[in-house]
Structures are given as structure tokens and as C-alpha cells.
Amino acid sequence: MTPKIVCENISKFFIQKGKQRVHVLEDISLEVMNNEFLVILGPGQSGKSTLLRIIAGLETPTQGRVLKDGKEITGPGQDRGLVFQSYMLFFWRTVMGNVEIGLKLRGVEKKERRKIAQHYINLVGLEGFEKHFPHQLSGGMKQRVGIARAYANNPEIMLLDEPFGQLDAQTRMFMEKETERIWQTEKKTVIFVTNNIDEAIYLGDRIVTLKGKLPGRMDAIYDVPLPRPREHTDLEFVELRQMITDKSELVL
Amino acid sequence: MGASPDRRVKIQVKNLTKRFGDLLVLNNISFDVADGEFISIVGPTGCGKTTFLNTLTKLIPATEGSILIDGKEADPKTHNLAFVFQEPTCLPWRTVRDNVAFGMEVKGFPKDKLEERLEYILKLVGLSDCANLYPNQISASMVQRVAVARAFAVEPDLLLMDEPYGQLDVKLRYYLEDELIRLWETLKATVIFVTHNIEEAVYVAERILVLSNKPTTIKAEVHVDLPRPRSLVDPKFIEIRKKVTELIRWW
């Protein structure tokens, strides 16, 4: 099986405040298979979001390149959908308006667009909230809109950037379960960035860990052989987590 | 729900009830906390936890019932209450040192005692090195440690913690939880620790109170009599964790 996404020796430097060069990523190489759920796990400030933005095409790597189906990625495109950590909903649009925006950009006619958007609104469980504005929704609901918006554009690859970082522990578990359900309903290649190890083990087929502190470097790759749906309290789950935690470093 | 009979009761919560108009939020909550006990409170999302805490700290008045500390009605002005919030509550215009001193200043500690205790606490929490930095110069976990240090500094009769380590990554959380246990053991405070994270609750507490959905009552009480330091992969630990999870599962 050929990989869907290949990152070849990616390094990234940022220019900060016009005069400071910051080394964010160093020599990242990884492969993502078709319909795989890959989790990138790293502490804060490890460049993991930057890696995701490079795959999305929003940033260009300073060195190395990203291939999708063997072709180099040069910019953002409809084939990859991104879900943002801070939701990034259009606060001037309703839930429906937010979800249908991608289709609208491509000039899909209104009736068709509404039908598709409605399908995804239902899929994420927001039926009845179509006319609400983002500020009327709770955090978990906002991120459902974010996920529906990305899905409605029918990308081949979903990129999620710490999507549940701002939710409380229980809502978060609930959203993880929902994410798994949605992924099972409409299989896609998923790259999921998080700093939460429970989330990583609960969701991932494979976990790539990054080392803390800039520049971010690859640490290890773990397979998660546990059957789905997984339970946070299963012994294998906890043991795997213990193993990964023990191998990672503490950043105070 | 009582504490173990061999320990002195420090806090008594009796028939605590809160109504907003016709809406009953807290329904007749009663429990005791022993002197120096570490209690965790867990509950499903949206269980009226905020109201519960605000009533407990007297930020809002209870409709019925009373909270007694050492047999006297609790009052933030006379009792030493301390609260560590979920969101960082460091004053950005004060250094770490002055932030830790804030609670003692408000409580009117005499100057020499304040200085002495300040140095002691800073050293105990390991903040001496960054005592002169401002909150925006230190990491999120450090900010939360400052809040914890500030709370312990006032020798609290009751220390309430509302999910203080909610957004931190796991390794860091373990470290800070261990630190919290160490502080509690050294300084002998009475702690009520509220969290959404069941594993965390089982890890830190002697006793766990499980809240029900609205109107909130205490649904169950779970004693955690595991030796410390506790292991997360200990089958007994996992068993307790599963038990509590089942009690509050709503997803």
C-alpha cells in the first residue's frame, strides 16, 4: 500500500518580530497511510501545530517537502480539511452559514449546498441549531461546527489541530467518542494533533510523539493495537499510556 | 455522610440548598470534612458544580442550610478560606513573590510573620528562583503553582481547588499532583478538590464525593484507602476509577 501523505525531512524556521529566527521543526519524516488515524502527540511549544499547517499548505517548509499521492503540496487545497484549535468560526454567520461556506466558495448551488451542509450538521449532532450564531453555542458545540465545516467540503484528508484543547475533561471524552463515531461513519485519512495522551491512545491507530521544547524533533512512533471502541480504564490502555509517559520528558 | 470517626470534624455542611427562583440547583446537601482531610468532588458536566462552589465559599448566599467551620458559621472575613481556580488568577502587575503574598496581605498577617512564611512557602514550592519574575514571564503550569502557593500561605481552614490542573499535559499534571500531596502532607490543610478528571480524583483524594445531575445532591461516597504514592496501573486503583466512572457516566 502506498502512503497517502509523505513528509520528507521537514525543517522550519520562522522569522519573529522581523529579526529573530526561530527554529521550530527539525528533520521530520513520516508517512500516513490511506484511511489511517494518525495522532501527533507533543507537549506545548513542540512545533506540532506548525507541522500540521505545513501539511495543510498554509506554511511552506524551509527544508524538505510534503507529498500527497506522490505529488508535492504547494499550497492549501480543498483535498485537505483543517479544524482549528480556537474554532475559528465566522462569528457573523449562522451554524448553517459556517458549514456551507466551503461549498459556497466552490459555487455549489444553494439547494444542493444546503442539503450537503444539513447532512453534516446532523452527523455532528447539531440538528436544530442551524440558525444559531457561534456565540450562542458552548465550546463543544462550536467545535462540532468546525468539524462539520471541514467535512462538508469533502476533503480526502482531515487535519485536526488540538481541537478539544479548550474543553473540560468530560466534554472532551464525549467529543473524542463522537470523533471516532464520525470517522467510522465516513472513513477518511485523519491527522490529529494533541498534547493529551489519553486522547491520543483513545483515537489513534498510530501515535507519533514529538520532543518538547523547540525545535520539535521526532521522538518515537507507537502502534496502538487496542480494539475499538476503547475504554480509558482498560489495563492495556493504562499500561500503554504509562509506557509513553515514562519515555517522554517533563517540561515544567 | 461522615468522615472517619477517629478524626475531628472540621467542616460541617448541613442541608445546603440553593434555589434560583423556582429552579432548584442544590438539593439538601450535607457532608462533613475531617480536620486535615483531602476530599475530591466529581460530577457530570453541568451538574451545578459552579453554584456548589460559590455557595460553599459564600460568594453567593445559600437559600437554606449552613456551612460550619469548627462549629461556627463560615465567613471569608473571619475564617481563612482559600480557593485555587481553574483559570489562572495571578495578578499580572505583581511579581511571583507579591502574588504569593497577596492572600496574607488581605488577611492582615503581621509584617514579620508574612515575610517569614513567604520565604518558607516559596522555598517549599520551589518558586524561590523565579520569585521576582512577572506572571507573563513564566509558563502556565508555574502560574498555577503560584496560585497554589498563595492558597497554602494563608494557613487555610479550608482550601478549595476547582480543577486547577485541567488543561495541563499529563506528565506535568502527575508532577503537580505529587507536589500538591507533598504540600498537603507538610502543611496539614483541609482540602476539597473539585475535578472533572476521575483519574485525578482517585489519585489525590482520601475520599471522593460523587455529585448527581441537577438538582445536585451527593449521589455516592467512595473511600480511597490506597497507600501513597499510588500507582495508576494498580488493579485496585483502576477498579475504583471504573466504579466512579460508572457513577457519573453520561456520554
Place this chain on the structure above:
Amino acid sequence: MSNTIADEIVHHVKERQPLTIWSVLGNEYFLYCVSFISFLLIWHFIAAAGLLGLATPEATIKEMIRLMSVKLAGKNLFGHIWASSRRILIGFAIGAATGLPLGLFMALNRYVNAIVKPVFDLFKPMPPIAWISISILWFGIGEPSKVFIIVIGSFVPCVLNAYAGIRIIDPELYDVIRVLGGNRRQEIFYVSFPAALPALFAGIQISMSVAWTCVLAAELVSSRSGLGWIIIRGMKLTKPELVLGGMAVIAIVAWIFSAATSGIEKLLCPWKRGIKEL
């Protein structure tokens, strides 16, 4: 799943307090009334004692009612209100119609910005009122000179706010459009414009209040109609009730203008309705 914390806050507000003397005395609306009434009383007694050259509130109101029917320089009170309002509306319309697009262009295009900004910065610190004299040299003392001042006065805040409105947009919002496959034009139409709308209205509000200052200044310097003229007339005839009445009417009309702008904003930005403002 509802936002429970918000629920609780709402309930907290609804909580009924028992009615006691202290709760009435401490009530904000009660205090408003106390404040308003004592303001009028103090004003009355100062005026009645002949201090500060004021007219009593009663005399002021009576004079304004009289002016509603009696013509002063060919216009009754409403005629003068309309004279000032018309200047503001025309001047403001021109100022906003040129200022807002210019500000947007400057923020969206670096070349436009590089060319326009230096010249704009030359004029920015110059108060619009400073233009009155040259405006009279250019346009005489008729309507155009007054409208010109207002154009200048409303132009600058419109440019500044339109510019700032675009600049404060979170760049990640553009990323949303880019990731969904949109182009630069779509970024502008689907993000820049709607996201900058509240800032545009803020600019319009400021422009309105500047416009009132400008129109008054222009009318005080030279005119035969308008609310500013009423004030000056009152001064020249030493009729304080005319001065005070004019000031009161200005306050009321200016307040109506600003309330109307907020109303239009609420209509155009439905998403802002639920967000609490001071």
C-alpha cells in the same frame, strides 16, 4: 448540552431580593432619579438666585416650546434642527462614502497604503475645526463651507477605523477560507468585509460626534440658521434661556443620531445582538 455556567449566571440575576428600604435606596434606577431631580433642583436654585447668569429649567423649556411655533430668522425650532441635521447628513454621507472605502483599500493593499498613508498622516493631526477659516475662504459663508468641514471631520475617523477594522482581524480566519479552497477575492468578501463591519460602525459613531462638533463650530462662526446659531443668538441678545435651550436640544438630537446608528448596526450585524455591551 447547554452552557450551564451561562444558565447559572442568568438565574443569579433573576434572583429576587426582599424589598427593604436599603434595597430601594441602593437601587441604581432609584439613584438615577435622585440624581436627575437634584440636578434640576440645583440648576433651578442657582438660576433663581441670579448666579452664573443661568435661566431656570422652567424658563428654558418654556422658551423652547415657544420657539416651536414662533419663527426666529424665518425658521421655527424644527426648522433649525433640520438645518443642522441636513448639513451633518450631507457632510457625513460624503465623508463616510469616501473615507470607509479608502481605509479598506489602505488596509488591503500595501501599494495603496504606501502612497496614501504619508499624505493622510500629514492631515490626520489637524483638527477639522482648523479647516473652518480656509473653508470660508474657499466656499464663502454659505452651506458648502459648512458641509466641507463636516466632510473633513467625518472622513478621518472613517478612514482610521476602516483601516484598523481590517488590521485586527485574526489572520487564522483567512486560513479557513484558504484551506477550504478559496481565493484572495473570496477572502476579502467572506472574511475582511463582514469581520470589519463592527469597526466600521465604531468609526461611524465617532464621525457622528465629530460632525456635531464641526457643525456647531461652523454655525457659531458664521450662519443664519441651525442650533449653533440659536446659541450664539442667545448670547448676543443675553437670553440665557435660548443658550441653555439650544444646548439641551443639541444634546437630544445628537443622542438620537447616535441611537439611530446603533439601531442600524444591530439590524446589519445580527450576530452582535446577543453580545452584551456597556
Place this chain on the structure above:
Amino acid sequence: MPYEEVKVKQPIIFKILAILSLLTFFGVWEFIVDAGIVPSTMLAAPSKVAILFVKKLTQANPDGATLGAHAWMSAKEAVTAYVLAIIVGVPLGLFMGWFKVVRGLARPIFEMIRPIPPIAWIPLCIFWFGIGIWGKVYIIWIAGIVPFTINSWVGVNMTDPALIQMARTYGATDWQIFTKICIPSALPMIFGALQISLAYCWTNLVGAELLAADKGLGFLIEMGRRLAMPEMVVLGMVCVGIGGALIGIVVDVLERRLLAGIRR
């Protein structure tokens, strides 16, 4: 180390465009007056303004004072009123933000006076103070106080409720919360008012001087019109612009210093 210092060059084209733009502006201005496209009774060429500027540095005629005297007068009025606006406006706003009783009593009066453009006070001021400095100071003060009051008030209102709750749980009194929490957290908002208020002050200063003065930059402009000397009008306008910009810069530096002081 992931951080290192580097130098990044801004494209030079934008600087060139900016300079070109300014040159064109002055060039066109000079040209349209010299070529008679705009009559010299309506607009003065930049060169003529510059000549008058040099002359007015030492000569008091024809308007009765040298340029320096005019500028000094204006600056004196503006600064006095500005300082008074801070002294009254900031405490008023702070108290209105925190104490319900103060807010209840002060707000209606504040809201009644706020929509009246300060210029409208001129007739009363002339009656109360004559055309001396205090009438103008009063008008500028009325203009300058509004941003300070509103920003202090909003600043107190925007205090993070978590901080207030935190202090309450430690048993802090209302006064302690006000002084230890609300005032420091309102400071950035109050500094934000420095610039806004200054702009209001300066605008209304010119208005007041146009109408009731015998000295000051506004008066210089008005005299230029009465004497039909467009170069004097333009000179006055330029001086007002430069003066406004200069005070703006001073306040900006001050603001940064003060903000850096609390923020580090």
C-alpha cells in the same frame, strides 16, 4: 538554541512610494497656486507659507503676537485642561465603575452632558470667564474628561471576574478589591484614553480659540481669514497639525514607558 538574531530587509519599493507620494503632494500644491489654477486669495503656495513662518518667528504683526507666543498660549491651555481632565476624570470613572451609589448618582448627569459638543459651551464660558484662558480651559476640559471617565469605568468593569472572586474568597473588603485589583487592572485602559482625550482636547482648543481668543493658534488662523491672508491660515493649520502630532508623540512615549512599568 532555536533563537538567533537575523536581519530581514523590508522591500524598499514601499519607502520609495511613500517619498514619491509626499513629493508629488507638495509639488502639485506649489504648482496649482503658482500657475494660478487656484487664485492666491484662496490658497497659499507652500513656499509662501514657509516665508511667513520665518517672518512670524520674530514679528508680532499683523495679528498681535509672534508665532511662539501663539503656540505657547495654546500649549498652556491644552496642557492645563488635559491635566485637570485626568485629575477629575480618572477617579470619577474608577468610582463609577466600582461603587454602585456613585454610578447611580453620577451617570445621569454624565450622560446628559456627554452628547453636548464642548464647543456649545462657548457662549456660557464667555459669560462666565470672559475670553481669558479659563473659559477655553473649561471647554477643553469638558472635551478631555469624557474619554478618561469612560475608559476608567470600562477598565474597572473589564476586570477579570476571576481575580475579584479570588480576592473575595480570601475575605478582601470592597475597598481592598478596588485598590488592589480593580485600579491596577484598569490602568491599561486608562492609558488608552491618553491619546483619545488628547485628540479631543486639541480639536476643541482650536474651536474655542477661533471663537473667543486674542492669542493662540486658533486665533492666528481666524486672523488670517479676516485679513484675507491665506498663507497665515495655512501656517496656523500647519502649526496646529505639528503641535498636535508633537504632543501625541510625547504622550505616546509616556504611555509606553508607563505601560512597560506595569507590564515589564
